[in-house]
Amino acid sequence: MIAQCQKCGKDYEPKRRGGKFCSTSCRVTQHQLIKKGEVWGKPASGDERYLAAKLVAVGESASRTLDHVKGLSVEKELAEFRRLVQGWAGVGNNSIIERIQSAEQRELSAQVVRMSRMKAPTSVSDKRK
Numbered sequence: 001m002i003a004q005c006q007k008c009g010k011d012y013e014p015k016r017r018g019g020k021f022c023s024t025s026c027r028v029t030q031h032q033l034i035k036k037g038e039v040w041g042k043p044a045s046g047d048e049r050y051l052a053a054k055l056v057a058v059g060e061s062a063s064r065t066l067d068h069v070k071g072l073s074v075e076k077e078l079a080e081f082r083r084l085v086q087g088w089a090g091v092g093n094n095s096i097i098e099r100i101q102s103a104e105q106r107e108l109s110a111q112v113v114r115m116s117r118m119k120a121p122t123s124v125s126d127k128r129k
Contacts, residue, residue, distance in 0.1 A: 006030065034114060047100055058088055 003014050007026035014020075021027035065084045069077040 034111075037115075051100070061087070 001014065002011050003019060004011055005022035005026050006020045007030045008022065010022050012022035021030065061084060065080055069080050072080070
């Protein structure tokens with residue numbers, strides 16, 4: 001089974017089930033960043049690159065439409081913008097977007113748990129209270 005390192009993004013074969021990092025170096029660096037409160041973002045997955053390309057395409061089509069409608073009558077401008085927006089409407093109903101949002105929500109929840117563990121009392125007298 002091939003996995004992707006959560007620190008550097010390199011594909012690797014985990015030595016045991018649930019392995020998250022390709023090396024001790026990546027694991028320790030990630031832990032230190034989390035401990036400092038600095039979260040190192042995961043490298044972009046194929047889904048994220050796909051969505052980024054879609055967003056670039058949406059921006060480019062908007063720019064082309066804006067250039068195209070210059071000098072047209074208001075009715076024709078509205079018709080062009082309606083066509084453009086109708087093309088964008090399908091982008092929001094996308095299983096890839098839902099999967100990424102779900103994964104991001106799980107990651108945020110895990111970070112909250114990790115941060116709450118780090119803020120636990122540190123002295124022995126605080127633990128006894």
